[in-house]
Amino acid sequence: MTYRSAIARQPDQFRHALEVVRPQLRKLDLSQFKNGTLVVTGIGASYEAAAVVTGELQRRGRRANTWRAVDLVEPGDPGDSIIVLSVGGRSVEPIAALNVHSQLPSLAITNEGNDPLSRAASTAIRYESGLDSLPSSIGFTGSLLAGGLLVDALGGGESFNWNDIPHIASEVLKTSAKKMARAGEIFRDQRAIDCVGAISAFGTAGEACLLIREAVRVPAGASDTLHYLHGPMESMDQATGILIFGDGREVRLAQELAEIGCAVLLVTASELPHDHKTLTVVKVPPLQNRVARAIVDILPAQLLAAELSDAAGLTDVPFRYSQTDTKVAMDETETQI
Template identity: 65%
Template sequence: MSYRSTIARQPQQLASSLAAIEAELEKLDLAPLREGVLGITGIGASYEAAVVTAGELQRRGRRATAWHAVDLMEPGNPVDAIVALSSGGRSVEPVTALRKHAGVFSIAVTSEGDNPLAEAARSSICFQSGADATPSSTGYTGTLLATGMLSDALCGKSTDWRQLTKLAGQVLAESAAKMERAGAIFRQRRAIDCVGAVSALGTAGEAGLLIREAARIPAGATNTLHYLHGPMEPMDSTTGVLIFGDGRELKLAQDMAEIGCAVLLVTTNTEIADKDNLTVVRVPAFENRIARALLDILPAQLLAAELSDAAGLTDTKFRYRQTDTKINKA
């Protein structure tokens, strides 16, 4: 399964996952998640999805925090319930976190369901995202769809997820039309920063992970306003930045372009335009931060693929496979 083909398959896969998640939610007793503090946890891409999810729950008035799974691997009493994210369900850290907090109500969000994380949790949602590639695309967006629909079920306000699955195809097509331009200005940059706020910080984190994995370019994520207080100092005409947002992010994108940085801005704003080394991808507006994040990540996926191809790394597997991060199948 190639990375680009998995990216392209996402609109159809999301529609299929939507039906699976609806059926899963109908079977669940969500009462233990309706009060108290929710801890949303994961590792790698799943942690970035946790950041996105916690931001949306906070917007809706829920006390929710994103936790690195490694920070829950020791017993304690930090939250009243845990939502653990892992597409494959075999990452050691979130499984250990649930086992260490066996007295806390937990729900696992995984793709196939038959895995150690689902077994360790009190309940689970299986979103059936199908085959994935390296880096992950369907697993990440499937996770967001599941947590988005779970958030709706908890908070009592519905989002038009069917519309979103259709818009995903539109955003992919419009983003693809910008990738030759973006690829040209980002090529051979020595480092790439990814910037966003609240839930978009999770999107930035996932974008940075994709670039590191697919193109082997150093990349990292920073909160928008925090970025202004020093982290942007190393940036110049040899670096690039991906920016997600509609507020202070607009001026930041223009300022970074002026100093020679390659800039990709993902925004709903219709006034800012491509200019020199600034490329703008417009996405539809969604009040729901998880829905917005699901669309925002699509141009980042395509840019990672573009940079991977340019570096001669198309569909190259990880160089540094670890032997102690996954629980093997019996």
């Protein structure tokens, strides 16, 4: 599965995931997850997806915190129940976290469901995203979609018409694609790229950072918007770039950095900013549901990563650093992802 083909396949995959996840949620007893403090966890891109889901839970009035899975591998009292995201369901740290906190109700969200993490959890749902690319595209957005549907199930009703997400995503991909030649030229040869957003968009920024590191092999870092103003932006200059997600202080930040010559891609629902100098603006719908917004926000970042990867001659190149101790071994009954 090539990276660009996986990106393009996401709207169709969302339709399939809706058909797969909804019946599962209707059958599950979620009563143990409807009270107390929710711990939402994952590692790598799944941690960033967890941060997005936590933001929507908090918007809906739930006590919820995002924990890195590595911080849950020792005994403690993190909360009352655990939601864990992992595309393949074989990452060592989330499995260890559930084993250490086996006294807590836990729910795993994975791609296929027939995996060690799903078996370690009290209950599980799958979203069937199918084969993914390197770096991940469908796996990340599939996790988000399943997480968004779960939040609605826990909250007792939908705050967003999820049937609209395939069409919305398709339109955002088309809009974004028209901006990529400009953005790709502006971002080409930047020595480092920051990614910035607030609340759930901080998770989106974290995923964008991973895409840049994995697909383009350029150093990248993620920061919360207001935290970024307190020092981290001091290193920015004409040799650096930034991806910004948001509609508030993010707009002014994008304009300020473009004025000093930074390469800037702003993903926003604000009507105010327009392409200017080194600023490229991608407009997205003003979705209140933070998970739905994260799904559409990450699409321009995926396309930019593909554009820069092509320019660097790294299109669909395998990762250089293969790890041997981050996944548990598969048995013969499992499906390879």
